[in-house]
Amino acid sequence: MDYAATRQEALTRIAAAQDLEVLEKLRVEFLGKQGSVSALLKTLGAMSPEQRQAEGPQIHALREGVTEALASRKAGLESAALEARLAAETVDLSLPAPEAPRGTVHPVSQVMDELAEIFADLGFAVASGPEIEDDWHNFTALNMPESHPARAMHDTFYFPEEEGQSGRMLLRTHTSPVQIRTMLKDGAPLRIIAPGRVYRSDSDATHTPMFHQVEGLVIDKGIHLGHLKWTLETFLKAFFEREDIVLRLRPSYFPFTEPSVEVDVGFALVNGPDGKSRRVLGGSGDAPGHGWMELLGSGMVNRKVIEFGGLDPDEWQGFAFGIGVDRLAMLKYGMDDLRAFFDGDQRWLAHYGFSALDVPTLSGGVGTPA
């Protein structure tokens, strides 16, 4: 068997292949299961040791040579095809731009902008923190030590433990760690909101593994629950653009606030144009045909949390709240499935999105759909 001649013939045919299809046929002919080079490899098993020692390297070299030739011819054909396409395709930069801007602002971004605008008017700055957070900021400093049962309620995404690291890294489960970061960085007094992404291992029509919260934190002297209630009421009236918003404060529990209050907002059930009943915020939830809807968690900042933030709780007090931004968007703009928020469906975005040029302002209206 003249392996050198076989190899030469194969290489000549490969070099002559004019397109990828022909090349693929050659690959099958030589190296496929029933291919001629594959068949030669199989003869090795039946050879005597001496013969194998003599012919084995030649057969392997043949296979390698053919494999390499196929690969380099393939690369050559592909780059030639790309060159040809690049030469043929041109962009006409003199074409006119589309009549109207096509992009829209996602409702979540819109609501975040509205929140920042309203709270800026109340003297709040915008703060932020990392989404990849450490255990200490997300839990311990918020008065949830290692074995605290509230940790289990958070369905946390943890990163793998690394050696020599105290406490695991995680995807923050709420925006509350920004409370700690801001106190440590800026001291007191403070008035901030912190909007951003948070993560929990949970998914259905009303829960997505990533969602958005806005945290609020006020630290000053002589702060009490009345300040919290006024702030939330003022914010919600501005956000929903109606004066008849009624809040109900319910005692609740969060490790980082004491006392803790959950805040419900009153709504009325009315018949929409499509005959289906829908909720319209406003009025007391106790009135006939009305109800209460849970909106947010809040409370007076726990003394221990103020200490973890590096401040003296005898001198400084504060309140904090955490609101689901996606929920606010759904309520204000009438969407009913949270998952659609993150599908990236152009039609949904075109329908619910906001004009990129219409920035929310208090004077011009905080939320006018595109």
Ligand code: PHE
């Ligand atoms: N961090 C809480 C949550 O995610 C909300 C909250 C924030 C409650 C601030 C009280 C004060 O559920």
